Structures are given as structure tokens and as C-alpha cells.
Amino acid sequence: MEAVLIFLAISALFSNAVAYDPLDPNGNITIKWDVISWTPDGYVALVTMNNFQMYRHIMSPGWTLGWSWAKKEVIWSIVGAQATEQGDCSKFKGGIPHCCKKTPQVVDLLPGVPYNQQIANCCKGGVVAAYGQDPSAAVSSFQVSVGLAGTTNKTVKLPKNFTLLGPGLGYTCGPAKIVPSTVFLTPDRRRKTQALMTWNVTCTYSQILASKYPSCCVSLSTFYNSTIVPCPSCSCGCQHKNCIQKDAKVLTTTGVNTPRKDGSPLLQCTSHMCPIRVHWHIKLNYKDYWRAKIAITNFNYRMNYTQWTLVAQHPNLNNITEVFSFSYKPILPYGSINDTAMFYGLKYYNDLLMEAGPEGNVQSEILLQKDQNTFTFKQGWAFPRKVYFNGDECKMPRPDDYPHLPNSAPKFAERPLQQLLFILASLFWALQMV
Structure with a gap:
């Protein structure tokens, strides 16, 4: 697990820094x-x-x-x-x-x-x-x-x-x-x-040549914790000052969705200010399988994403059993290491990701068979290591912010007030039983 956290930290340091893409080393x-x-x-x-x-x-x-x-x-x-x-x-x-x-x-x-x-x-x-x-x-x-x-x-x-x-x-x-x-x-x-x-x-x-900031971000949630980890604040930079609230009257104006020649976005106001958010939800746990839900949301009122692609890297993606409403193809960047998957829309069904609004999302679920030697819900293992949308690497939350299992709450020294309240409540119920 320490190796996973080290890998994520190194990835964050070098993300978007060079033209070489480790998940597609021969791509050009x-x-x-x-x-x-x-x-x-x-x-x-x-x-x-x-x-x-x-x-x-x-x-x-x-x-x-x-x-x-x-x-x-x-x-x-x-x-x-x-x-x-x-x-x-x-x-x-x-x-x-x-x-x-x-x-x-x-x-x-x-x-x-x-x-x-x-x-x-x-x-x-x-x-x-x-x-x-x-x-x-x-x-x-x-x-x-x-x-x-x-x-x-x-x-x-x-x-x-x-x-x-x-x-x-x-x-x-x-x-x-x-x-x-x-x-x-x-x-x-x-x-x-x-x-x-x-x-x-x-x-x-090179992603850094295409844009100074990332163009997408990732949020996380699980069935075993009510915490929803949002995209990091200003994941895609907060330089777009003219964002629009999702219920603004200007959205009813004719031509508001027309793309600009320079490709400039018209974003919905969010804390992350990204055109695209990818949400990964750990949905169910079975004896030999586990299930995750992937949702992609478009926050750009001027962009329809056609022929979109989503790439995720995770060690258990070598055991995908079923993908329910996306097309799927394994990516083998290192020859024999099958830990990367590409998802994309089904033709005439969800291959068009509409602009921001009620129709601006697509979603699917994936069923994966557990590798009993490595599978765990601890330490954020079930979350992806990297996520790409349309070839651009998305901003991930910090590993320290990932939802914890109920039995992996922070230590006493980290939350003294909550621990004290827990002890007092336990004493109260013990006295009631006397």
C-alpha cells in the first residue's frame, strides 16, 4: 500500500510535465x-x-x-x-x-x-x-x-x-x-x-502545451462512507471569471451554446472550474466481485464531446467481467501489464456527451472479479491511479482525502474532541446499564 501512495505522489509531481505519455508510449x-x-x-x-x-x-x-x-x-x-x-x-x-x-x-x-x-x-x-x-x-x-x-x-x-x-x-x-x-x-x-x-x-x-491547466478532474465516493470527496478546488484553474450559474436566465438565450472559433468555454460555476468531471463510485461488494460506477459530467455550455474516450489505470482492471453501458478495450502500454482500460460510448447511444445541462452526462457500471491476493478497500486501493478524458490527464484528489473504511478512522491524536465525545457517550450508556 505504501508503494501505491508513493506512486501517486510521484505521478502528481510529474503530471503533465512532458510530452511522453507512459500509458501510450508509442502514440503519435x-x-x-x-x-x-x-x-x-x-x-x-x-x-x-x-x-x-x-x-x-x-x-x-x-x-x-x-x-x-x-x-x-x-x-x-x-x-x-x-x-x-x-x-x-x-x-x-x-x-x-x-x-x-x-x-x-x-x-x-x-x-x-x-x-x-x-x-x-x-x-x-x-x-x-x-x-x-x-x-x-x-x-x-x-x-x-x-x-x-x-x-x-x-x-x-x-x-x-x-x-x-x-x-x-x-x-x-x-x-x-x-x-x-x-x-x-x-x-x-x-x-x-x-x-x-x-x-x-x-x-x-503535450498536455502542458495544449493548456496551462488540466481540462478535467476526478471526484470519489463509496458505499461504506457517506463522505463524497470532491474535485480539488480550482482543479482546472480559476481563470474563467465569466462562469454561469446552472439556473441563470442567460442559458435560455438563443445561441448561448454556439462554439467559439477559439474554442473558449462557457463554464458552469463550480469549485473546480473544469469542463469535465469524472466521478468514480465504489458501489457494491460481493464475495468474489466488486462493482464500480463511473459518471462523466460536462460543465461546458459550448461543447458537445463527440467520440469521447475515458482511460483509467487500476491494478484490478485486468479482471473486468462486464461493462454495462460503455464500450471497453484494454490498453497494454507495457506489453504484458494489463492495468489500463479505455472506455468510450456506444454508437448512436452515448457516444455524444452533450453540453452542460440536464443531458450533459453519461454513466456506466463495471463489474470486476477480485484478485484475492491484492484486493482491499483499505487505503483507497479501489480508486483509480490515473484517469484521462479525451487523452488529457485529470486532476485527482489527494490520497489523504480518500474516503476511509469505518474501521480506519483517524487516530485519537488527530480528532481529540470527537474521541472525547465518544468516550463520554460510552460511559453514559454504561451507567445506564448499572
């Missing part, structure tokens, strides 16, 4: 450029963004991909995406490029665009699923025709300074690196073709 977003043909002054490339993160996805309003050209390249055209600005194309006579900026930024197209503007895996509004949740939707692509770029492998220069931007996106991208050319299968899958040139860019996530 890889952007691949495949030159598929040469043009008179450049090339046509297929750009593919693969999300290899197990439980972190890109939500609406989606990704913005930027870079710096190495020379004086321009974008003649794009299929499946568009540049946010055209830039100064005044030197061109006749045909005008799609974008002439030295540092273009490209965004995905929205669903429903005409078919001739689409390619495979495009046009999802920049939304990219987590690989562990839906591998088929963890990819986004567009095709770009680049001019003034060189027309051979030796004359083409790789773009620089890649950025992956968007509200809540804290990614750092490395330099482009030439890799072995991608091999493609023709539509009939009977013939292989090969890219003329391929380079990769790897982007890794």
Missing part, C-alpha cells in the same frame, strides 16, 4: 507525403495524416496543418482540403494558384462537398478518431499539386517547420524525413505501384 500522429506524379513545374502529392494514439483524437473544429516551403513553392490546387489564405499571387498572369503563401495553413473540408472535390479519407471537418477506438476513422487525407518545386527527387526540397494546430491541440512536430517510398495497391488489388518519393513528419502531444 504521423503525416506522410507521397509524391505520386511529376508536373511541368513540380509534383502532385497525397498527404495522409495517421493518428496512432490509442485514446486521443482530434475533435471538431478539427485540425489545421501548416508548414514553411523550402523554396518559392506554390499550391496550384488541393483536393479534399483547402488553404485558409490565398496570399499574394499578383505575379501570376492567367492561371492563379490556390495559395501563394510561404507558410500555408490547410484545413479539412466539411462533409457533403461535391464528389469531384473529394478523395478517400477526406472531408470530415478535421475530425480524426483515436486509433484504439476506431482505426478505420483514425486517418485523414488530401491531395495537393505543388508548383515551382522541382521535378526530380534531387531538386525537390522538403517543407520545414510543420505545425498541427487547433483548439486544445498541443502538438510538436519534428522535421520531415525521407523514408522508403510507399507501395500502393491498385483499386482491383491486382497490381502494386510505388510513390516516386515519400517523407514523414511525426507530431507528439
Whole structure:
């Protein structure tokens, strides 16, 4: 048990400090450029963004991909995406490029665009699923025709300074690196073709880059103690001065739930000031099993969380027997240690976590088989070690504040008045029996 408390203390010290995620050590977003043909002054490339993160996805309003050209390249055209600005194309006579900026930024197209503007895996509004949740939707692509770029492998220069931007996106991208050319299968899958040139860019996530403060917190309760341990005060910072009381009249105003372009929240006033609270309740105890309830509450009036994910780390998660109203998948960050689970909503049922209000919550229960060698309700063992929502680590209460078992009350020296009252009451009842 001392080891568990030491682990929690160390986690608190180093939480959110680095980009490396110990629960998803190989997670990243890889952007691949495949030159598929040469043009008179450049090339046509297929750009593919693969999300290899197990439980972190890109939500609406989606990704913005930027870079710096190495020379004086321009974008003649794009299929499946568009540049946010055209830039100064005044030197061109006749045909005008799609974008002439030295540092273009490209965004995905929205669903429903005409078919001739689409390619495979495009046009999802920049939304990219987590690989562990839906591998088929963890990819986004567009095709770009680049001019003034060189027309051979030796004359083409790789773009620089890649950025992956968007509200809540804290990614750092490395330099482009030439890799072995991608091999493609023709539509009939009977013939292989090969890219003329391929380079990769790897982007890794850092929560501290995404936000100065956590974006979620955890509260705790049990069946054996009436104490409800709330999220720590100002878990997500108390910088949002314009919070709203849950019964405020302004909530009936048209458009109050409309998201802002910068992703700024409109939070319900709470002591923790977090957009998301995760509540873990130890519900029942059986001879060979125990049962926990998980509830996720949204306190942001401007945000619907689609394709949300919840990750919990606990040593007994290797013995999950049943999950009642969430989807579930084990996460194996260390190969053989199965102590981490990812939960997410059932499609068309609870995969959409509505904005703050009566519908702004989802919940489930999990049934776990006890490991008789380690299972205990003492010292907060039954509470999770870490909780992540949408890939961001949530602020946990201090272990000292966890609900105690009835027979593990604080010592006499800690609460002398309560102990004295208990002794006096015992003496009173003893005298009554004489």
C-alpha cells in the first residue's frame, strides 16, 4: 500500500510535465507525403495524416496543418482540403494558384462537398478518431499539386517547420524525413505501384502545451462512507471569471451554446472550474466481485464531446467481467501489464456527451472479479491511479482525502474532541446499564 501512495505522489509531481505519455508510449500522429506524379513545374502529392494514439483524437473544429516551403513553392490546387489564405499571387498572369503563401495553413473540408472535390479519407471537418477506438476513422487525407518545386527527387526540397494546430491541440512536430517510398495497391488489388518519393513528419502531444491547466478532474465516493470527496478546488484553474450559474436566465438565450472559433468555454460555476468531471463510485461488494460506477459530467455550455474516450489505470482492471453501458478495450502500454482500460460510448447511444445541462452526462457500471491476493478497500486501493478524458490527464484528489473504511478512522491524536465525545457517550450508556 505504501508503494501505491508513493506512486501517486510521484505521478502528481510529474503530471503533465512532458510530452511522453507512459500509458501510450508509442502514440503519435504521423503525416506522410507521397509524391505520386511529376508536373511541368513540380509534383502532385497525397498527404495522409495517421493518428496512432490509442485514446486521443482530434475533435471538431478539427485540425489545421501548416508548414514553411523550402523554396518559392506554390499550391496550384488541393483536393479534399483547402488553404485558409490565398496570399499574394499578383505575379501570376492567367492561371492563379490556390495559395501563394510561404507558410500555408490547410484545413479539412466539411462533409457533403461535391464528389469531384473529394478523395478517400477526406472531408470530415478535421475530425480524426483515436486509433484504439476506431482505426478505420483514425486517418485523414488530401491531395495537393505543388508548383515551382522541382521535378526530380534531387531538386525537390522538403517543407520545414510543420505545425498541427487547433483548439486544445498541443502538438510538436519534428522535421520531415525521407523514408522508403510507399507501395500502393491498385483499386482491383491486382497490381502494386510505388510513390516516386515519400517523407514523414511525426507530431507528439503535450498536455502542458495544449493548456496551462488540466481540462478535467476526478471526484470519489463509496458505499461504506457517506463522505463524497470532491474535485480539488480550482482543479482546472480559476481563470474563467465569466462562469454561469446552472439556473441563470442567460442559458435560455438563443445561441448561448454556439462554439467559439477559439474554442473558449462557457463554464458552469463550480469549485473546480473544469469542463469535465469524472466521478468514480465504489458501489457494491460481493464475495468474489466488486462493482464500480463511473459518471462523466460536462460543465461546458459550448461543447458537445463527440467520440469521447475515458482511460483509467487500476491494478484490478485486468479482471473486468462486464461493462454495462460503455464500450471497453484494454490498453497494454507495457506489453504484458494489463492495468489500463479505455472506455468510450456506444454508437448512436452515448457516444455524444452533450453540453452542460440536464443531458450533459453519461454513466456506466463495471463489474470486476477480485484478485484475492491484492484486493482491499483499505487505503483507497479501489480508486483509480490515473484517469484521462479525451487523452488529457485529470486532476485527482489527494490520497489523504480518500474516503476511509469505518474501521480506519483517524487516530485519537488527530480528532481529540470527537474521541472525547465518544468516550463520554460510552460511559453514559454504561451507567445506564448499572
